[in-house]
Amino acid sequence: MKNFRLGGGVTVLLRSISLALAFFGAMTNPGLGADLIASYPFAGSAIDGTGNGHDGTAYGCISVPDRFGVSDRAYFFDGIDDYVAVPDCPELNPASGIVVEAWVYPTEFGGPEPDDQILMKEAQYQLNIGSDSLVSFGIGPHPWTHAYSINKIPLNQWTHIRGEYSFATGILNFFINGILEGTAVRPLAGWTNQGILFVGKNPKASTGYYFTGQIDDVHILEPCATCLDRMSDLNCDGIADVFDVIASIEHVFSGAQIVPCCDKGELCPQ
Numbered sequence: 001m002k003n004f005r006l007g008g009g010v011t012v013l014l015r016s017i018s019l020a021l022a023f024f025g026a027m028t029n030p031g032l033g034a035d036l037i038a039s040y041p042f043a044g045s046a047i048d049g050t051g052n053g054h055d056g057t058a059y060g061c062i063s064v065p066d067r068f069g070v071s072d073r074a075y076f077f078d079g080i081d082d083y084v085a086v087p088d089c090p091e092l093n094p095a096s097g098i099v100v101e102a103w104v105y106p107t108e109f110g111g112p113e114p115d116d117q118i119l120m121k122e123a124q125y126q127l128n129i130g131s132d133s134l135v136s137f138g139i140g141p142h143p144w145t146h147a148y149s150i151n152k153i154p155l156n157q158w159t160h161i162r163g164e165y166s167f168a169t170g171i172l173n174f175f176i177n178g179i180l181e182g183t184a185v186r187p188l189a190g191w192t193n194q195g196i197l198f199v200g201k202n203p204k205a206s207t208g209y210y211f212t213g214q215i216d217d218v219h220i221l222e223p224c225a226t227c228l229d230r231m232s233d234l235n236c237d238g239i240a241d242v243f244d245v246i247a248s249i250e251h252v253f254s255g256a257q258i259v260p261c262c263d264k265g266e267l268c269p270q
Helices: 008-028 242-254
Strands: 035-041 057-059 063-064 074-078 083-086 097-106 117-119 123-131 133-140 147-152 161-166 172-175 179-185 197-199 212-223
Touching: 008 057, 057 133, 074 117, 097 117, 097 123, 097 179, 117 212, 133 172, 161 212, 172 212
Parallel strands: none
Antiparallel strands: 035 212, 057 083, 063 074, 074 212, 083 197, 097 161, 097 212, 117 123, 117 197, 123 133, 133 147, 147 179, 161 172, 172 179
C-alpha cells in the first residue's frame, strides 16, 4: 500500500477523525478473519499463488490486464466455454466453514444463460450473478441457501465480492466492496459433499451458466477466530489499530481505491 504525504494539519485532523471512526468501524464491520488456503492471481496460469499446491487448469481463458493495468494478471472468460477447474482436496473443504472472494469485471449479464457463475465448488459453496444482475453467495447442498446483494453490480467495472460462512454460527454474510449486502442462515454440521472447484462455470447446469468478463484474485480461505478481519489491517503491518483507519482516510483524500486485503498469509497490492 502506498504512503501519501499530507500536511501536518491534515494529518492531525485525520488522526482525530479516525479515533471516532475506529470505534464505529469496530461495531459495523462484521467480517470474519480468515487463513488463506488458495489464491489464484491468474498471472498467465491457474497456479495457486500460495504455494500450497492447489493448482488449477484453465480451459480457453485469455490473459488480460488486471484492475491495476498490469498485463497478464487476470483472466477473460468468454461466456461460452471458458472456465478454470481445481481438483478437490481436503484443504478446500475447511472444517470451520468457508470464506471466498474475487474481483470481477462482468462485460455481459445473462447472455444465453439465466445466471453467470463466478465460482462454484460442487454442492458446497458458490458465488453467482443472477439474471437480475444481483450477486449472491450460496451454501449447499441442494436446496442451496443464498445471501443476496441489495444492489446490482455494474458492467465493465471491477467489483470486489466476498462470501463468509461459519459452521459455528450457521450464518452466511455477503459483501460487495467491503460493505455487508446480504445475510442468510443455513445450519450445517459440516460438508456433506465434496467436489471440483470451478471458476467461471456451474458444472451442474446443463448449459454451464458460464461467466462473461474478467475475473482476478480468487481467494479460498478458512474462517479463523484469531485472525485479523478483511478490512482491519489496511496498512498491512500485522496490527489492527487506529493507523489503519488513517490509511483508509488517506486513500480517500488521494483518490486511490481501497482494496480489501491482508487476510492472514495474503500479500497486499502495492
